[in-house]
Amino acid sequence: MSRRRRDTQILARRKGRARRSRRPVVWPIAGTGAKGGAARPQAGRVVTLTAARRRAAARKRLQKGTRSAPALPIDAERSAADFHLAACVSCARAGGRVIMDYWGKRGSFAVHEKGRNDYVTIVDREAEAAILRLVRDRFPDHAIMAEESAPTEGTVGYRWYIDPLDGTTNYVHGYPLFSVSVAVADPQGMRAGVVYDPLRDEMFSAARGAGAFLNGEPIRIAPVEKLSQALLVTGIPFRSLSRLDPYVASFKAFIQNAAGIRRDGSAAIDLAYVACGRLDGFWEMALSPWDVAAGSLIVQEAGGFVSDFQGRDDYLASGDIVAAGPQVHADMLRIIKDCYRKA
Numbered sequence: 001m002s003r004r005r006r007d008t009q010i011l012a013r014r015k016g017r018a019r020r021s022r023r024p025v026v027w028p029i030a031g032t033g034a035k036g037g038a039a040r041p042q043a044g045r046v047v048t049l050t051a052a053r054r055r056a057a058a059r060k061r062l063q064k065g066t067r068s069a070p071a072l073p074i075d076a077e078r079s080a081a082d083f084h085l086a087a088c089v090s091c092a093r094a095g096g097r098v099i100m101d102y103w104g105k106r107g108s109f110a111v112h113e114k115g116r117n118d119y120v121t122i123v124d125r126e127a128e129a130a131i132l133r134l135v136r137d138r139f140p141d142h143a144i145m146a147e148e149s150a151p152t153e154g155t156v157g158y159r160w161y162i163d164p165l166d167g168t169t170n171y172v173h174g175y176p177l178f179s180v181s182v183a184v185a186d187p188q189g190m191r192a193g194v195v196y197d198p199l200r201d202e203m204f205s206a207a208r209g210a211g212a213f214l215n216g217e218p219i220r221i222a223p224v225e226k227l228s229q230a231l232l233v234t235g236i237p238f239r240s241l242s243r244l245d246p247y248v249a250s251f252k253a254f255i256q257n258a259a260g261i262r263r264d265g266s267a268a269i270d271l272a273y274v275a276c277g278r279l280d281g282f283w284e285m286a287l288s289p290w291d292v293a294a295g296s297l298i299v300q301e302a303g304g305f306v307s308d309f310q311g312r313d314d315y316l317a318s319g320d321i322v323a324a325g326p327q328v329h330a331d332m333l334r335i336i337k338d339c340y341r342k343a
Contacts, residue, residue, distance in 0.1 A: 081207040085192035088182045088294070089203060091134050095127035095164045095180040096198030099171070103199070106174050116238060119168045124148050127164035131182065135160055142184070147290050157187045161293035166195075167266035181268040183294035193294030195272040204272040204298050212275050212302035221304045221324075222277035227331040230280035230324070233262045233270045240286035247285060249339040254283075257335065267321075271295025274323050275302035281324030281332050285309070289316045296323065305329040309336050 102109060102123045109122045128148045135144060143154035146162035160183070165171060167178030176199055183193030188208075195204040204219075206212040212219050224230050232254055237247055254261055262279065264270055267287055273279040275298045292315060296306045306323045308315040311333055315321040322332050 078207075078210065081192055081210065084184050085194070085205060085207045085210075087134070087138055088184060088192050088194045089196075089205060091131040091162070091182045092180045092194045092196035092203065093198075094130040094134055095182075096196050098127040098130050099123055099165060099178070099180065100198050103171075104174070106172065111172050118239065119172055120148060121165075121168060121172065123171065124165045124168055127180065128162060131162050131164055131180075135162075145289060147288065158191075159185045161185070161193075161290045163268060163288075163290040166268040166291060167264075170265045175265065177264050177266055177269060179266050179268045179272070181290060181294045183290075183297060185293070190293060190297040193297045195268045195294050195298060197269065197272075202272075204275060204295075206275075206294075206298040206301035208297065208301070210301070212298045214272075214276050219276040219302050221275060221299070221302050222280050224280045224325055225327045227257050227281075227328055228259060230258050230328045231260045231262065232258045232281045232283070232332075233264060233273065233279045234282065235263065235265070235267055235270070235284040235287075237284065237286045243285060246340040246342070249342070250283070250336050253335045253339060254332075257331075267291040268295045271299050271323055274304060275299045281322070281328045283322045283332060283336060285320040287319040287321060289319075292316065292321050296321070299323045307333065309333075309340055311337075 102121075111119055111121050114120050125148050128146055132144065132146065132149065135142065139154075139158065139160075141155045141158075143152060143159040144162065145151045145159060147164065161181070163179075163181040165178060166181050167175075170176075171178045178197075178199070180196040180198065181194070182196075184191050190208060192207040193205070196202070197204075202214060204212070204214050234251065234254075237243065251261070258281075264273075267282075267284055268291060270279065270282045270284075271292060272295055274282050275295070296315065299306050303325070304323055305326055306315065306321065307313060307329070308318045309320040309322065322329060322336060324332055
């Protein structure tokens, strides 16, 4: 064999090995590379997308059927709701820090009476100021309705409901049950809300359509189907003594028909406890929107029903609220309607 022929064969073998070891061309994957890790290999060569190929690809998509609304807006909506929920959590923790700074120091701060059995302290005001600073800094165009401040209007359809210390009377007397309640609503209703117990470091939270949680763990209402098995909770309507008679009648009826009744002194905590199954039903009248805004959403996201005394969703405006699981809620509503109809 001539030397020239031998060299030609060796060169051909080398080219064959080079072709076999050549890595396939890949498209870069979003979020990969130096920061996101190695790209995932996708065998094949880069093909020029001609007009004919574009038309063929379009025909295939039509044959498979068009997809429903793209996931991006839904994901964006969920991300926005999570963002507002995170803001609620930050606000509640800011208020909780102020509350715990004063806890156990009864007599070291002044207590003022806004109305009959309705108190306010420097703790309420400082906790609210800490929350408002965060809200106004992050959402300067949102409306705010807070217990200790005049309401403000916004320009984008969002409204915050803030109770910096729900259970002030308990707090003043050293009774260890109180909370911070923060919620935000959009034109469709309550968007996100939290009820925070700073003494036990329990954060009850919910975002619309995303479920309810306690310190990050999912919660559900208790599976109680009979009123006779239900542990109820209520609040004394000191702001509406003119309607005391029908309330007392309902209280008597529930004593006779339920497993028991508690009175804790914080409507926000009561609603949160119904949501996580510690209690089975809650009713109270003449509350303020900031008392129930966050808790009502948490109950609903935990699988419960919330309404006013007429079975409507007007509880923010009326201040009358019933919250429980589906069957217990129906039984409670029947008794409440009957008592208030007779009054």
